[in-house]
Amino acid sequence: MEKQVPPEVGLQLYELMVRVRKFEQAVVDLFARGKIPGFLHTYIGEEAVAAGVCANLSMDDKITSTHRGHGHMVAKGGHFDKAMAELFGKATGYNKGKGGSMHIAEPDLGMLGANAIVSAGIPIATGAALTAQYMGLNWIAVAFFGDGASNEGAFHESLNLASVWNLPVVYVCENNEFAESTPRWQHQKVKDVATRALSYDIPGVIVDGNDVEAVYLCAKEAVERARSGGGPTLLEAKTTRWRGHHEADNQSYRDKEEFQAALDNDAIARWEKVLLGRGVPKSALEEIVARTEQELAEAIEYADRSPLPDPASARADIFTPFTLEAN
Amino acid sequence: MAVMTYREAVRQALREELQYDERVYLIGEDIAEFGGSLKVTLGLLDEFGPKRIRNTPISEMGLLGAAVGSAATGARPIAEVMYSDFFGMAMDQVFNQAAKMRYMFGGKLSIPLTIRAPMGGRRSAAAHHSQCLEAWFMHIPGLKIAMPANAYDAKGLLKTAVRDPNPVIVFENKMLYNVKGEVPEEPFFVPFGVAKLVREGSDVTVVAVSDMVDYSLKAAEALEAEGISLEVIDPRTIAPLDIGTIVQSVKKTGKLVVAHEANLTGGIGAEIAAQVGYRAFDYLQAPIERVAAKDSPIPFAPILEKEILPDDQDVMDAVHRVMDYAG
Numbered sequence A: 001m002e003k004q005v006p007p008e009v010g011l012q013l014y015e016l017m018v019r020v021r022k023f024e025q026a027v028v029d030l031f032a033r034g035k036i037p038g039f040l041h042t043y044i045g046e047e048a049v050a051a052g053v054c055a056n057l058s059m060d061d062k063i064t065s066t067h068r069g070h071g072h073m074v075a076k077g078g079h080f081d082k083a084m085a086e087l088f089g090k091a092t093g094y095n096k097g098k099g100g101s102m103h104i105a106e107p108d109l110g111m112l113g114a115n116a117i118v119s120a121g122i123p124i125a126t127g128a129a130l131t132a133q134y135m136g137l138n139w140i141a142v143a144f145f146g147d148g149a150s151n152e153g154a155f156h157e158s159l160n161l162a163s164v165w166n167l168p169v170v171y172v173c174e175n176n177e178f179a180e181s182t183p184r185w186q187h188q189k190v191k192d193v194a195t196r197a198l199s200y201d202i203p204g205v206i207v208d209g210n211d212v213e214a215v216y217l218c219a220k221e222a223v224e225r226a227r228s229g230g231g232p233t234l235l236e237a238k239t240t241r242w243r244g245h246h247e248a249d250n251q252s253y254r255d256k257e258e259f260q261a262a263l264d265n266d267a268i269a270r271w272e273k274v275l276l277g278r279g280v281p282k283s284a285l286e287e288i289v290a291r292t293e294q295e296l297a298e299a300i301e302y303a304d305r306s307p308l309p310d311p312a313s314a315r316a317d318i319f320t321p322f323t324l325e326a327n
Numbered sequence B: 001m002a003v004m005t006y007r008e009a010v011r012q013a014l015r016e017e018l019q020y021d022e023r024v025y026l027i028g029e030d031i032a033e034f035g036g037s038l039k040v041t042l043g044l045l046d047e048f049g050p051k052r053i054r055n056t057p058i059s060e061m062g063l064l065g066a067a068v069g070s071a072a073t074g075a076r077p078i079a080e081v082m083y084s085d086f087f088g089m090a091m092d093q094v095f096n097q098a099a100k101m102r103y104m105f106g107g108k109l110s111i112p113l114t115i116r117a118p119m120g121g122r123r124s125a126a127a128h129h130s131q132c133l134e135a136w137f138m139h140i141p142g143l144k145i146a147m148p149a150n151a152y153d154a155k156g157l158l159k160t161a162v163r164d165p166n167p168v169i170v171f172e173n174k175m176l177y178n179v180k181g182e183v184p185e186e187p188f189f190v191p192f193g194v195a196k197l198v199r200e201g202s203d204v205t206v207v208a209v210s211d212m213v214d215y216s217l218k219a220a221e222a223l224e225a226e227g228i229s230l231e232v233i234d235p236r237t238i239a240p241l242d243i244g245t246i247v248q249s250v251k252k253t254g255k256l257v258v259a260h261e262a263n264l265t266g267g268i269g270a271e272i273a274a275q276v277g278y279r280a281f282d283y284l285q286a287p288i289e290r291v292a293a294k295d296s297p298i299p300f301a302p303i304l305e306k307e308i309l310p311d312d313q314d315v316m317d318a319v320h321r322v323m324d325y326a327g
Helices: A007-032 A047-054 A070-075 A080-088 A121-135 A153-165 A193-200 A212-227 A256-264 A267-277 A282-305 B006-020 B044-048 B060-072 B084-098 B134-138 B151-163 B212-224 B243-253 B268-279 B302-308 B312-326
Strands: A062-064 A141-146 A169-175 A204-208 A233-238 B002-005 B024-028 B053-055 B076-080 B114-119 B144-146 B168-173 B180-183 B196-199 B204-208 B230-234 B237-239 B256-263 B289-293
Touching (some): A007 A212, A047 A169, A047 A233, A047 A267, A062 A121, A121 B084, A153 A169, A153 A193, A153 B060, A153 B084, A193 A204, A193 A233, A204 A212, A212 A267, B006 B024, B006 B044, B006 B151, B060 B076, B060 B084, B084 B114, B084 B134, B134 B144, B134 B237, B151 B168, B151 B180, B196 B212, B212 B256, B212 B312, B230 B243, B256 B268, B256 B312, B268 B289, B289 B312
Parallel strands (some): A141 A169, B024 B053, B114 B168, B144 B168, B204 B230, B204 B256, B256 B289
């Protein structure tokens, strides 16, 4: 495996992480101010995983995501304006206000949806990989999910099927050690979800999810394996969820010292230090931050002034129109 | 016209659609060499090979979820649920994912998925291999549901289901698989949402689905000797439901009996009765009768199963009740 990413990839990873972090921080504030209805699960603290994996993907590659899905949306190339408008429940959002935070999706970007059912995206990504294999297409699929999802039948059934059929898919477990509020030791005896790969005779890889370069390089290997016909990989990234399961969760159940240590291990700060050490000028990083903030401000403005959906559209888009005559 | 069994008609539809569209493949448990538990797909492996006739692990969520993800990304899978009772193992992928993805995404993709599910009892298969679960699915916006009652409709409805760009469940009746009927030699389609007037009559409208159509026809013949004329209507699809044809008939006869093999409470008869009660209230000369299984798990012993499931005698009894009431 390569040890170090080229400089341009280094900056790309930094930018992806910053984009996700800034977007999520803005969203937390907007939610608190009542701009965003429903409930909100943020990706803050886990940025290196989405960034490190998605930097290996093309637009044609498919991903499925979780209830904590904005990070994947942004990392897969989602635009701030349409994403923000969707979270605001506006007509101009990616999904016309029908999906919101927990269902944000853009098939044109290969983003097959955040998903509010824990583990439900895993079989769907497996199916996307099946299409690629069946139709001889070059894309691969990635399923993002958490340690909690790895106890669901959907996880096990999907890994088994992908293994038997050698499907081009990468299963990325974002192990943040909590299934909502339940600590890992209460919900699974294995310390590493990656060991479950043994059951399906596929590679199981563990990576430090706060080391974006390591995530990128491990994901690269898994993506290349999938793309070249080598079959599925289970990649487990050890990560930390900074905020609660959702915004109404004050995390009273967390060990304060462990939590503080995790906060001190911020992936973005770590990566910034590495990049500066490799001679990247600070101004290049500052420029990325400034650019992101500018784009974000414009996106919030766009979402704010976008129209609400027409109530008459509430029942549109349930079915795809179909006539036998045309077929 | 050729004469063939319901099973052969289903197989012919599968064959034609596999030939018509390369994107179509079959996915299910024991459907390849073994030809399916009920032998519907027997021989298709030889014609189309293992890539298109895909045996899966016993893994209902895995296979239906993969079919959903595959349909979402450009293929057109036809999945078999070996017995519709097994839907329970996979429900999330059907009712939360397949049915809702298009809507949640604001109409940005289609799910051209067909699910074939053998249904029904009368085989001493007891509580886990005998149920009629169509009402579960009728309650879910985003699904279409076909219930062929004869060989002609088995072929024509299935072909339409495969062409339809939406998720469709086709409930095939196990007791009808060996029943022969006339089926045109040339390709044809049966449109969704168009009820069939199976028998014209003047005294009582009987709306029957699946094998209750035959039982209702048998009842109609017996009642003819008593001078009672039944009009029998088979909706063929319950989603969409051709309520117009039913209401029109009730306006003529003033009496309605709805017959299905599924148990009474919360069955599709309740929905049809409610709609007719609302739309033809002034025309009804008697309370609407529902013929259905008694509310019970399906028992094993033949004598017990017969006690629970409805047949032509139950239709006749119901008809007598509405006739007596109306005077």
